[in-house]
Amino acid sequence: MSTLPHDLARRRLATGLALGALGAALSPLGAPAAEPFPAKGRTIRIVLGLAAGGASDAQARFVATKLGEVLQTPVIVENRPGASFILATEEVIRAAPDGYTMMYAPSSVVAQNPQTLANVRYDPFKDLTPISLGARGPLVLTVHTSVPARSVRELVDYIRANPGKIGYASFGTGTSSHIYGEAFVRQAGLDAVHVPYKGGADAAKDFLAGRVQFYFDAAPNAIQNTATGKVRMLAVAAPQRSPLLPDVPTMGEQGVNGIDMASWLGFYGPAHMPAPVLDKLNAALAQVLAMPATRDFFRQGAYEAESSSPAALAALTRATYDQWGATIRKLGLTKQ
CATH class of the missing domain: 3.40.190.10 (Periplasmic binding protein-like II)
Known part of the structure; x- marks a missing residue:
């Protein structure tokens, strides 16, 4: 049996170790292994299309604090007011669907804006991922x-x-x-x-x-x-x-009928969020929204903290969109 020169043997050993490390970093399909979510210390943003200081801002900030504790990573609220939440929505849509950007939005953003505003360029059913309901209130x-x-x-x-x-x-x-x-x-x-x-x-x-x-x-x-x-x-x-x-x-x-659809707010991310990331965020939000402290805080403003599955929020989005569509057509409102 022949013996390999010392340098050649060493090179082959190094190559084998490198290939082994590469193989460990690849999934069976050859894709890079998914990074655990959330990565330690990486910040999650909750984008809000309203100025700081309002009720929705207070709710978002309360949830952000508790969500950061649950996920053990920083969670912040970024206010992007203007254009009836369009600026905030477009920022979320453009973001990577990696779970680090989502928005807390009233139902009007997905159910009314696309039917009443001429400058809305997003499709609430194609460009966003429903994550969880957040609250209901009149x-x-x-x-x-x-x-x-x-x-x-x-x-x-x-x-x-x-x-x-x-x-x-x-x-x-x-x-x-x-x-x-x-x-x-x-x-x-x-x-x-x-x-x-x-x-x-x-x-x-x-x-x-x-x-x-x-x-x-x-x-x-x-x-x-x-x-x-x-x-x-x-x-x-x-x-x-x-x-x-x-x-x-x-x-x-x-004596005034037809103005009786209760409002709600929900959490949405960009389209095409990976299922493991979506599931992790949904579970964490469910934990936060079920906390007695969260429920008490929301009730102070006559809102009920309430979570949901992504599928349930998707169905609620569609139902509310259709309800408002009927009202908007009945009133003869045109896009402005």
């Missing part, structure tokens, strides 16, 4: 106390007596607060002016100052604004009264 019709109305009927009479002089705020064009306001104005045959803002915090400044007179606001903001003594809650825009606002009647109870 919008509340509120008025500034300078308006002498203590019911929906009295507000209608007041607006009719002041045509073109009464303004209503919204989180932004095409958002839930805008569509609810537009539906209310059209159904009652009113002449009122829509004033869009970049989020609840910005809208609240002018609303509390009395520069706009009424506002379909998220329940947490409505509660905070009412506590100042400058705002009055007239009705919840939901099928039933909220158990957390039992003294506030629904719009339907006061």
Whole structure:
């Protein structure tokens, strides 16, 4: 038997070790082995298309803190306000589908914007991955106390007596607060002016100052604004009264129907997220949203923290999209 020269034997040994290491890093199909998710110390971003300081921002930040504890990695909230959540949504869509970028979005982003805004270039069913439901809660019709109305009927009479002089705020064009306001104005045959803002915090400044007179606001903001003594809650825009606002009647109870779809918020990522990453995020969010501390925090604003499977959120997205589509067509609203 021949003996290999010492240098050749050493080179073959080195080559064999390198190939062995490469083989260990490859899956049976020859693809690189997946990096554990999340990688230690790598930051997860929750993008929010609203300015800091509103109810959704507070919810997102609370969840981010708890999610970071569960996943043992930093989780931060990045505010990308403007264009009715379009800027934030497009940023998430462009991100790598690796689980490190997701958004916390109200239902309007996936169910209303694509049907009411001409500059929406995303498809909510093709360009996003549903991860989990986050919360449910009603919008509340509120008025500034300078308006002498203590019911929906009295507000209608007041607006009719002041045509073109009464303004209503919204989180932004095409958002839930805008569509609810537009539906209310059209159904009652009113002449009122829509004033869009970049989020609840910005809208609240002018609303509390009395520069706009009424506002379909998220329940947490409505509660905070009412506590100042400058705002009055007239009705919840939901099928039933909220158990957390039992003294506030629904719009339907006061003779205004069709504005009764409860709002919700959900977590979405870019399209084509890998199943193991999606499952890990979904399980972690379910753990966070079930925590008593999370439930208590959300209930302070008349919202219920609630998780779901990705499939359930996908079905809810489709159902809400279809419901709003019917309402938008009935009202004759066109894309703006």
